[in-house]
Amino acid sequence: MEVVVVGGGRMGEALVGGLLATASIPPEEIGVVEVSAARRDALAARFPDLQLSPVVELAAAASGAVVAVKPPDASGAVGSLASLERPPARVLSIAAGVRLAALEAASRGTFPVLRAMPNLAAVVGASATGLAASGREEDLSWAEGVLAALGTVTRVPEKLLDAVTALAGSGPAYLFLVAEAMVEGGVLAGLPREAASQLVRQTFLGSARLLVETGESPEGLRGAVTSPAGTTAAGLRVLEGRAVRAAFVDAIDAAAARAGELGGPVSHEPGRS
Numbered sequence: 001m002e003v004v005v006v007g008g009g010r011m012g013e014a015l016v017g018g019l020l021a022t023a024s025i026p027p028e029e030i031g032v033v034e035v036s037a038a039r040r041d042a043l044a045a046r047f048p049d050l051q052l053s054p055v056v057e058l059a060a061a062a063s064g065a066v067v068a069v070k071p072p073d074a075s076g077a078v079g080s081l082a083s084l085e086r087p088p089a090r091v092l093s094i095a096a097g098v099r100l101a102a103l104e105a106a107s108r109g110t111f112p113v114l115r116a117m118p119n120l121a122a123v124v125g126a127s128a129t130g131l132a133a134s135g136r137e138e139d140l141s142w143a144e145g146v147l148a149a150l151g152t153v154t155r156v157p158e159k160l161l162d163a164v165t166a167l168a169g170s171g172p173a174y175l176f177l178v179a180e181a182m183v184e185g186g187v188l189a190g191l192p193r194e195a196a197s198q199l200v201r202q203t204f205l206g207s208a209r210l211l212v213e214t215g216e217s218p219e220g221l222r223g224a225v226t227s228p229a230g231t232t233a234a235g236l237r238v239l240e241g242r243a244v245r246a247a248f249v250d251a252i253d254a255a256a257a258r259a260g261e262l263g264g265p266v267s268h269e270p271g272r273s
């Protein structure tokens, strides 16, 4: 098989859905190992052609396996793949905070191990995923091809995955907080809550599309809607006066520090970037 996903939860399902939707891999080449019978039933109902199994043998001799179980289960899942008589050619973990050193110890040198950090937008195929850029190019290319089903992929040295976690992993939560606050502002300005909510959702979508599709810098786009002595300038003066910019910088710094504490030290073996 081309890809076997170990753990058919929210992220595993998003990955399978993305791989099938992009049609990059035929359905019979995609498998899911899932211990929960209820989850297997749900996956079978949504993806009738999918190969499903409660046991890891499904991944025998696969081109690659993706470990998408909860972080405390990730090393165990890698260990059971390493115990196969014919192990997969490579294993990619998306478990948050589980370092390559721990995954490599669990693999006992049986296969190359890769590590990536997607974000919640993977469920709509719009993840901003960081991929630890260490290992052989053929393994990284395989991982990139699989992760493309979830959204964009940015290669970074493993030591910067904590920063990816702080920025892109936690990022949606920061933006949801901004969205909540903007709805409240709209209500204060007199809009019915439902209308304010609809306007905020579309403002987020439109702003994201402008950022991505025009390739303009955030500064350039902000300048384009800030006319001299206008309404946007009046609003921005309040945000800058309350140090919102500095608060975001500090929030991402604090989240990166917390990711570092939770994950433990990053290995600095020779050859690791």
Ligand SMILES: NC(=O)c1ccc[n+]([C@@H]2O[C@H](COP(=O)([O-])OP(=O)(O)OC[C@H]3O[C@@H](n4cnc5c(N)ncnc54)[C@H](OP(=O)(O)O)[C@@H]3O)[C@@H](O)[C@H]2O)c1
Pocket (backbone or CB within 6 Å): 006, 007, 008, 009, 010, 011, 012, 033, 034, 035, 036, 039, 068, 069, 070, 071, 073, 076, 077, 094, 095, 096, 097, 117, 118, 119, 120, 121, 169
């Ligand atoms: N959700 C996100 O936004 C997000 C973002 C970035 C990274 N991640 C990472 O993605 C991973 C998966 O997250 P999730 O939200 O999809 O978790 P989840 O919904 O709990 O899915 C994990 C699934 O794997 C099953 N499982 C556990 N051990 C297994 C094993 N040895 N073999 C086969 N199946 C096994 C679990 O069954 P039981 O429940 O019965 O144990 C569960 O159904 C996590 O490590 C998380 O850190 C998630």
